[in-house]
Structures are given as C-alpha cells and as structure tokens.
Amino acid sequence: MNPILIGSIGIVVLLVLFSIGMPMAFSMAAVGLVGFAYLVSPDAAFNLLPRDVFDQFASYSLTVIPMFVMMGCYAFASGIGRKLFNTAYVLLGRLPGGLAVSTMAASTAFGAVCGSTAATTATIGKVALPEMKKFHYNDTFATGTVATAGGLGIMIPPSTSFIVYGLLTEQSIGKLYISGILPGLILAVLFMATIQVWCRIDRTAGPPGPSTTWKAKMKSLTGVADALILFAVTMGGLFAGWFTPTQAGAIGSVGALLIGLFNRELTWQKFMDATKDGLRISCMIMLLIAGATVFSHFITRTTMPAILAEGVGTLAVPGFVVMILILVFYFIIGTFLDAMATIVLVVPILFPIIVELGYDPIWFGVMVTLMSMTAVVSPPDGVNVYVVKGIARDVPITTIFKGTIPYLAPFFVGIVLLVVFPEIATTLSHYIKY
C-alpha cells in the first residue's frame, strides 16, 4: 500500500480515537506504533515505543518543561496573583468595567511569571469574580472576561506552548519568549478596549468601581514588585544569556517559593499541593510529547510532511494564501483540541511547509501559540472555562462560553495585525543571539 495512503488512514484513525475519548498521548502512541509496525516491521515498532518514551523522559532539553511548570505552580501558591489584582484594581477599578480591565491587566502581569493559563485563570478568578459579583457585574461579562484574560498567559513568557514549539522545531526558546511579549501586550490592550466598548453598549454589564486617591494608587504599586523581581531575574537572565531556559525555570521556581515564604502566604500544604500539581501537569505534557514523537516517527516514514511541503511549494497560489489556510485550520482545530495537543500534533506536519514557503519560524511559533489560545476558551475542551466554572459554581457553563465570544473580535484584529506586520513578533527576537 502507498505510504501516503497509510499515513492518511493513520490520521483518520487518530481522529477517531480522539473522538471516542482516548487520551491524546495514548492515541498518538498507539497509531504511531501500529503504523510504524506496518511500514517497517513489528519488531522495529516494538523497539521504537520504549526508546521514544525513554528518550523524551531522559531529554535534558525537555527538563525546561517541569522547571517552568513548577515555577508557575509556586507563583500560584505564593499570593503573587492576588497582589497584582489588588494593584490593578486600585489603578483601574474606577473605569467602566474597571474590575474587568483590572482582571486583564493582572492576568497579563501574572502571565509573566506563570506559564499555565489554567493557573492564571484560577489565581485571578478567585479574587476577581467575588469582587465583580459584589459590584453587580453581569455574569456573562464577568466570567467570559476572566476565562479570556487567563488565556493571555499563553503569549507572555514563560509559556509552555513556546517551549514545546521550540523543542519540536529546534528554535531558540529565548527568541520565542521575547517574540511573544509585544503580541501578548497588544492583545491585552485590544481586550481592554473591547471591555470599554462592551460597557458603553451595555451600561449594566460592568459598572465602575469606587475611585481611589493618588496616594493609594502610588502605594498600591508595591504589589507588582514581587512579579517584577521574579520576571526580571528569570526572563532577564534568560534574555541576557546568563541562564539556560532550564536554569531560568529552576531559579524562578525557587524565587517564587521565597516570595511565598516572605509574604507568609506559603504553607507546607500549599507547597505540597503546588508540587503535586506541577508534577502532574508536567507528566501530562511529557507524555503528550512522547506520544507525538512515536506518531511523528510513523508520519515521517510515510514521507507525508516532505511531499506536502513539496506540493505546497509548487502550488499556483501565493504563499500568504497557504498561510491563511493554515491559520484557519489551526483556529478550527483549536476549538476542539487542547492547546498543547494542537501544537504537538500539527506542528511536525506543517513546519516543513512553513520553511518551504520562506516564513520566519519564530513568527510562525508566535502565530501557532496565538491560535492555540482559542483552545483554552472554546468548547468542548476550554480548560479556562472549566476553571471559571469551578469558581463561579452558580453560573451555567454556556453563559461562560457566551461571555468569551465578544473577545473573538479583538483576537482576529490581533491576528490580522501580526500577519500584516510580522515585525511586531520578530523585531525583539533579533536582540537574542543564541
């Protein structure tokens, strides 16, 4: 049988396994194993499976994943998020939808010390949602804003999505990190503008909060010190080339723990819970990568990525049309796959096409990460929405999903800006020399 046909059958079987609820990591490993056995030999496939898993678990470059995941979990346990929200609230709370604007600002800042969108949503949501309820915010507006704001963490370093993309495509994690900053900030500003428009159209959605004095505003600025120090030490050290990504993650983990101890927020129980949480998240990501590795060995054997790249290169349509199709495809799969799964599953197949078309791999990494943001707020797998549901138990899940829809408009504006002006993503990366 033609290897391309076998590859296509493999992808169809994979989608069937996904849709019947088999964990994605298991599905990719299973299809990769059977496909490789068919194309090469059962013996070779049997040897490939444990070696691929072992090689990923024992990969030094992948140690960056647990390090940054632990840093995010410790930052979550250390009360940094609550302080950030309080500062944002004092500074911005008086605006229409001020609590929502504060939520966006605090989530952006917390995203700079935590790579997990779920942890960002939980941290900020726990302090923001009760306040929003107190000021009679509309449920749809309040919960949708918190879920969307949590997604910003995916763009702001340290983001696990950038790490995984960088490892899969052999791109510099430092470059990817620095490239995510401007698009992340632009997206945050666009989301804040959306809040203003929303609150002007529907004045009951987010009434303004009480005003604060300049003295209180100045005093509140101390609340950003923890996050600023942690970001400066870890990301600053990484961007300056003092630390490797793994080292930056380890230093960030210890830094977040020290901040938690200094703030008297960190108890033994919180420390253990954060460690267990970080470990389980890391295990999920590592197993996903191991499964994707087995699957990509099979797909490479089918020669599909090379033939696809070659075919796209000879197409009579301009490269940007292909890129737009790829982005639309990413957006669609992002609505039903997990953010990490969209990256590990599709990047190995599409990356050769991007190289063939002459696009900057760093820019594409930013775009892929941006597109995967849809995955954290869209049904059926929108993890941020489920986190918000866990906090606002009385709000139906459909209301939360509905509340995220208006943020699609600024999201698309952000995508268009990045497609038209790719320099937004790539300019800063030129300053990183490794």
Add this chain to the structure above:
Amino acid sequence: MKITDTIGRLDKFNVKISIWFERVAIIAVLGMILGTLIDVIGAKVFNAPLRAGTELIYLLQVIAIGGALAISKIDGRHVRIELIDRLPQPALGIIHSLVALLGIVLFALLTWGSFEYMQSLRINNDVTSNVRFPLFPFALWQGLCCIPVILILISEFVGSLREIKRK
C-alpha cells in the same frame, strides 16, 4: 458482589501504589530544581558547576515523570476530548471499555518493551557520557511505573463492562 469487592480493592490498591510512586517523583522533581540551582550558583558564583549536573537532572526527570504516570491517570490529567460522554448506555460503556482495552495493550507493550530495553542497556553497558551513570535502572523504573497504569486501566475496563451490564 464479588466483582464489586475485587474492583473496589483493586482501586484502593491502585491509589495507594500510585501515591507511593508519586512520593518518589516529588523527591525527584525537587531534586531537579535543587540540582539545577546548585549547578547555576556553583558555575556563576564559584566557577565550579555541579559535576554531572546535566546528567543528574535528566535522570531525575525520568524518575519524576515516570513516577507521576499513574497518579496523573487517576487524577484524569491526560488530555482527552469529551465528545462522547453524553452517549446513552450501553454505547458509552462499550466505547469506554474499548478505550481502556487499547490503553491496556499499549501500556503492556510499553512495560514489556521497557524491560527489554533495560536488558539491552545493561548488556551493552550503556552509561551517561560524563560520570558514567548506568542507564538501565532508569529504563527499569520506566517499566515499573507503567505497571500501576495497567492496573488502573484494567479497573476502568471492568468498570466499563459493568456499566454496559447495568444499562
């Protein structure tokens, strides 16, 4: 009734053993952080990086990630799409049992393969490049960590079959 008791006992055993594996994993992940920190401080401040720091950290990662496999499965951490969860019985039970069965086969092959891989590493005397740590104990650990996952999947498989029967 007997099956219910057996499955109940198996579930309890699975939780217990998974927690033990996780305890080892926690020590390993904290060791990774501490090892990296000592390595950085040693290298940047005292110009004396931790000998075998890199090797120690990635080998600890094998222990950490392997050790967390079972508890992550129990905790439902592995990403899956929940499209079919509203299907009526017995369809849902049949699909769940099929998924569990496929998982059992996959992890049985991974366990067996890991032990064979361990054997080949031992026979070939494969070691890390710097301080020559033997690699085979880590492949053995990988295989051992898969065993509780198989037990969890067996429990899920039997549970799904009982769902079908219950309708």
